[in-house]
Amino acid sequence: MSVAIQPTKNNGRAGQSSSRERIRELLAEADIELGGSRPWDVRVNDERFYRVAFGGSLAVGEAYMDGLWDCDRLDEMVYRFRRANLEDKFKLGADGVQVLRAKLINLQNRTRAYGVGDRVYDITPDVFEYTLDSRRVYSCAYWKNASNLEEAQKAKLDLACRKLQLRPGMTVLDIGCGWSSFVKYAAEEYGVNVVGVSVSREQVAYGQKICAGLPVEVRYQDYRELTGSFDRVFSAGMFEHVGYKNYRHFFETVRRVLKDDGLFLLHTIGGNESLKAVDPWIDKYIFPNSLMPSCRQIAEAIEDLFVMEDWHNFGVDYDKTLVAWFENFDRNWPKLQGKYDQRFYRMWKFYLLTCAGLFRSRKNHLWHIVLSKYGVPGGYESIR
Secondary structure, three states, X not given: OOOOOOOOHHHHHHHHHHHHHHHHHHHHOOOXXXXXXXXXXXXXXXXXXXXXXXXXXXXXXXXXXXXXXXXXXXXXXHHHHHHOOOOOOOOOXXXXXXXXXXXXXXXXXXXXXXXXXXXXXXXXXXXXXXXXXXXXXXXXXXXXXXXXXXXXXXXXXXXHHHHOOOOOOXXXXXXXXXXXXXXXXXXXXXXXXXEEEEOOHHHHHHHHHHOOOOOEEEEEOOHHHOOOOEEEEEEEOOXXXXXXXXXXXXXXXXXXXXXXXXXXXXXXXXXXXXXXXXXXXXXXXXXXXXXXXXXXXXXXXXXXXOEEEXXXXXXXXXXXXHHHHHHXXXXXXXXXXXXXXXXXXXXXXXXXXXXXXXXXXXXXXXXXXXXXOOOOOOOOOOXX
């Protein structure tokens, strides 16, 4: 005969106490104190935090959004946390259900691709306006010789143009053109004819407006529907939405529309591991059905399709970019808070600063990969 043990308040407190001590021990490995006074220390505002602390990324992120815990410097805390490799001990990252779902379903198929535009860019255009620079560049800036976000984003756009070796009259395709910062810059500064495609209606309408009168066409279109032939192809911040099941098809599409002597520049976030599913908090609140590729996944997808001419990692610049975005968002919050609540503020802060910490820890990277079909005669000159 079995005897059921009835839970009591004391049992609950004992469980919380055990969780608290375990958290304290683990965080100490990263020089983070529970209840400490340093900027990267964690403060618990509600005892319920101890019930969810080992519940995975989604639980911890939502606990922050709900105000159960705080940290003055989320970016520095995450940097220390990740450098100490504590993610597995706290069960962070994609779980088994997510991985199984990603294996069974093509989460980034043609129909789902347009859902990203609907759920991410079309509902909060004002947030991007007050977070990004004046050109609304929603990808990593290049800080090599820059002192502020405006200069760094202009430098990144010009870096891309120089890597593509643009010349007047060329035809250029931008896959996932975002808020049309690159297509506008390339047309104005390098005299090229540009086609940009996006799965966001808001982005397309905005791009058509700011590029009026320029040799630029901005289309509402998925990359799988592309036709034509281009001297150069560029893609920034879009490959993270392609998904591992579609990597090969993406590169086959680029090869099909790229002229034989053309160049393709891929600007993408990358990671140290080959994953099949994204962090559950990021998936729910920021980038649904996204996935960060690895070097291996990209290399396998381009095999026999392209010659890899150059691979440039400037992921540390994304740390600075994300911090600058948060500073913009925080400064402009009074203009947004009539429409968005405090939980949204904490969500956007958590996203920007925890990602900054990830790039600082060198777990995440930003890659510029230059590809050609048959190899540049005489070799490609790397641009930095």
